[in-house]
Amino acid sequence: MTASAHALKLERIACRFGATRVLNGVDLAVAPGERHAVIGPNGAGKSTLFNVVGGKLRPDAGRVWLDGADVTGCSPHVLARAGLGRSFQTTRVFPSQTVLENLRCAVWCGxxxxxxxxxxxxxxxxxxxxxxxxxxxxERARCLLAELGLEREAHTPAGVLEYGAQRRLDLGIALASGARTLLLDEPTAGMNRDEAARTIEWLRRVSVGKTLVVIEHDMDAVFALADRVSVLVQGCVIATGTPAEIRADTRVRDAYLGALFDEGLR
Ligand SMILES: Nc1ncnc2c1ncn2[C@@H]1O[C@H](COP(=O)(O)OP(=O)(O)O)[C@@H](O)[C@H]1O
Ligand SMILES: [Mg+2]
Incomplete structure (x- = not known):
């Protein structure tokens, strides 16, 4: 597939903070409509990679292609116009605005x-x-409210929602912009198992036709959601494949999944 046929393509992305090299030549290719999970241990560089793709950080080397256009170093608002949306590892909503107002504002920005x-x-x-x-x-904000299952909380200030609902609202805000490609940084972070499973199920439904790149720790969520998975370890992608291929990859088990199983995290 050429760069123009990919929703997102990264070529040899390198990034350092001072003397610390955080990304060491990351390659990643995501097809339109694909759901791609990025997994890896804490500190592997996953959020930094999203900051590079999302325009918050300029890479020291490498190129970012969005729908075939070279967008390396473009600012977040230029990327938003080019069809890229994102959610963050920590929830970002307007806490004193109601749920509906948050959604209306996001749709209007779109x-x-x-x-x-x-x-x-x-x-x-x-x-x-x-x-x-x-x-x-x-109308669109009302639809999103229903899709999010937050109708009863429509007039509740976002800041007082319980945590899982606030995360869902955050994802709704990312979707509301109408972006074709979404970067979601740990959408189920801090949720219990049930909430995480429900959120992933909801994401599957509402993201049909969109390209998703998702950083996720919960392996059940990854295997339920992703068409393909990339494993980032120490700033390098050590494997990319279907969930089944990743699960069976001995390098991945040694570098990451094995440690997770050993720690009894799943
Ligand atoms: N702004 C920054 N300045 C200095 N070091 C950073 C900064 N952001 C991240 N790092 C370092 O880069 C490494 C990767 O961080 P991060 O991308 O957040 O990892 P992950 O999301 O995979 O857990 C970590 O060692 C972290 O301490
Ligand atoms: Mg992170």
């Missing part, structure tokens, strides 16, 4: 972003855009 700079430069053009789209924004 509308503005998809228009690019030219048509929303002046306050008048923003107002005109709002006048035309406000009903559709409200």
């Amino acid at each position: 509308v503005v972003t998809s228009r690019g700079d030219r048509r929303v430069r002046t306050p008048l053009s923003v107002w005109a855009l709002w006048w035309r789209h406000s009903n559709a924004v409200a």
Whole structure:
């Protein structure tokens, strides 16, 4: 597959903090509509890799391609316009705004972003855009609310939601932007087993047709969600394959999964 046929393609991404090399030539290729999990031990460089792809960090070397376009070093807002969305390892919602307001705001940002700079430069053009789209924004936010199973909490301030619901809202906000490719950093972090399983099931449903790249620790979640898995260890991808191939890979078992099994984490 050429770079243009991939939703996301990374070529030899390298990144260091001072003298510490965190990413050492990462290659990754994700097809449109694929659900790709990135797994690896703590400190392997997974979040750093997302920061490079998401435009928060500029790589020291290597290239990032999004839908065939070279977006290396582009800022997060340019990437958002190019169809990339992301959620973070820690939840980011507006805590004093209600659940519905958070979703409306995210859908509205998606509308503005998809228009690019030219048509929303002046306050008048923003107002005109709002006048035309406000009903559709409200409708989409209501749909998302139902998809998230948060209808009863619609008017609850996001900051007082219980943890699992707050994480789901965070994911809903990432989806609301209408991005084609989503980077999700540990979407089930801090959830209990039941909540994690429900969240993964929900993600499967709502992400149909989108490309997902997901950092995930919970191996049950990885194997339930991912079409393919890449294993990052010390800033290098040591294996990429289907969940079954990864489970059977002796290098992966030695470097990562074996340790997880030994620690009784699953
Ligand atoms: N901003 C930073 N400055 C210095 N070191 C960092 C920074 N961010 C991450 N690191 C280091 O980079 C390594 C990889 O971190 P991270 O990408 O968060 O790993 P992971 O998400 O796989 O657990 C760790 O050793 C971490 O301490
Ligand atoms: Mg991390």
